[in-house]
Amino acid sequence: MSSIDSNSIPENKQKSIFIKILAILSIARWYNIFLITISLYTIQIFIYDSPLYYLFHFQGINLHLYVLSIDLIVVGGYLINAFYDFEKDMINQPEKTYFNRLVSKRSCLNIYMICNILGVFFTFFINNNILIFSILLIIALWIYSHKLRKKVLLGEITASLLLISFFLGMAVLNQKFxxxxxxxxxxxxxxxxxxxxxxxxxxxxxxxxxxxxxxxxxxxxxxxxxxxxxxxxxxxxxxxxxxxxxxxxxxxxxxxxxxxxxxxxxxxxxxxxxxxxxxxxxxxxxxxxxxxxxxxxxx
CATH class of the missing domain: 1.20.120 (Four Helix Bundle (Hemerythrin (Met), subunit A))
Known part of the structure; x- marks a missing residue:
């Protein structure tokens, strides 16, 4: 009996970790991250006329680092927003919020910090312009979350400007308007x-x-x-x-x-x-x- 119980404990822990990972992906809106990732790559290939092999060439490393950095920073942004929107989401989306609640507020903040640190770290290897851009983006997301998010209309305008900033960052990366x-x-x-x-x-x-x-x-x-x-x-x-x-x-x-x-x-x-x-x-x-x-x- 004890052997069955001892085997079930790590199994339950694995299930718990897996569910929490799913909850984090849900909070971070993985589908939006996926769309942003696809859009950044397609902009590089089709609007900036880069050949497909560019993605697999040494020259494409900067692009991959930029996309990874943006993805991490956006994940951090979604986590901090979910942290402050919990009460309202309990009313508007109760089922989804209960699932997301499996991730503690402390965990959200810790992951938020880790994502931002890694996001800045990866841009450090690209160039100073992108490094400054990523830092400004993190600051802008922080200001949005803490100050502007609940401002009437201004919050929505800021959120939409932040969205297109990811794409306009491609102009900074390519040094071409x-x-x-x-x-x-x-x-x-x-x-x-x-x-x-x-x-x-x-x-x-x-x-x-x-x-x-x-x-x-x-x-x-x-x-x-x-x-x-x-x-x-x-x-x-x-x-x-x-x-x-x-x-x-x-x-x-x-x-x-x-x-x-x-x-x-x-x-x-x-x-x-x-x-x-x-x-x-x-x-x-x-x-x-x-x-x-x-x-x-x-x-």
């Missing part, structure tokens, strides 16, 4: 910001309970819908600017499709009255962002 990348980042900024505001409409109940002044609470639901509408129109304007640049490339097909998807989203917004309807718009924009990243291979 690309106008198409800049406009593409502007487009990504508008659709990510739109989704951010839509998510505030979804989390309205949780924000009311914890007393957080979110966009729909501060401006009112009607005005919040106008803000979302304005952002959707902004995305369509960004598409109209991009289309002449990429008109003769397969890349243009995505923007034509995206234009109609956003038009459909405006229709959904007009009729949206409850949480499930805003969740539908959020799902549409998730697909839009995912397709945007995949479409880079058509450039």
């Amino acid at each position: 690309d106008f198409t990348l800049a406009v593409f980042c502007t487009y990504i900024f508008t659709i990510d910001l739109t989704r951010g505001v839509v998510k505030k409409m979804i989390s309205l109940k949780g924000d009311l309970i914890v007393g957080e002044k979110s966009i729909p609470i501060y401006f009112g639901i009607k005005n919040c819908k106008y803000i979302i509408f304005f952002l959707m129109i902004s995305s369509m304007l960004a598409i109209l600017i991009l289309l002449p640049i990429v008109f003769f490339k397969l890349f243009s097909y995505y923007f034509v499709i995206a234009f109609f998807i956003i038009s459909y989203s405006i229709y959904l917004l007009h009729h949206a009255k409850n949480k499930s309807q805003y969740e539908k718009i959020n799902s549409v924009y998730k697909i839009l962002i995912g397709l945007a990243i995949i479409s880079i291979v058509l450039y």
Whole structure:
């Protein structure tokens, strides 16, 4: 009997460690990390015209170190945000939060520190510009988490700017400004910001309970819908600017499709009255962002 018990103890520990690793991956939003990783590599290959073998060549080491650094810093950012959002997430996403709760707050902070230290360490081997960029990014994420995250609208704007900063960092890495990348980042900024505001409409109940002044609470639901509408129109304007640049490339097909998807989203917004309807718009924009990243291979 004792031998069975002694064998089951390490087995249970292994299961516990495995579950905690899954919880950390969930908190760190592994799917977003995966999309960021893919997008950075595709930008290098297709927008900066690097041949595929570049990824396996000695010259590609800087790119790999940059991607690894960004991934680690972003993981740290998600962990510190989850640390402060626990109470609200318990209301808006109770099942997911209970799972994430398997990782203690202390562990979140420790992993956050380790990720940032490693992120800076890897950029040290690239160049001083990227090193400074990574340090500034960590500081910006810290300011966002501690000061700006709960600021009405400013929090969402900052989060979207931080997202496109990962892509604009490619210009720093390559020491070359690309106008198409800049406009593409502007487009990504508008659709990510739109989704951010839509998510505030979804989390309205949780924000009311914890007393957080979110966009729909501060401006009112009607005005919040106008803000979302304005952002959707902004995305369509960004598409109209991009289309002449990429008109003769397969890349243009995505923007034509995206234009109609956003038009459909405006229709959904007009009729949206409850949480499930805003969740539908959020799902549409998730697909839009995912397709945007995949479409880079058509450039």
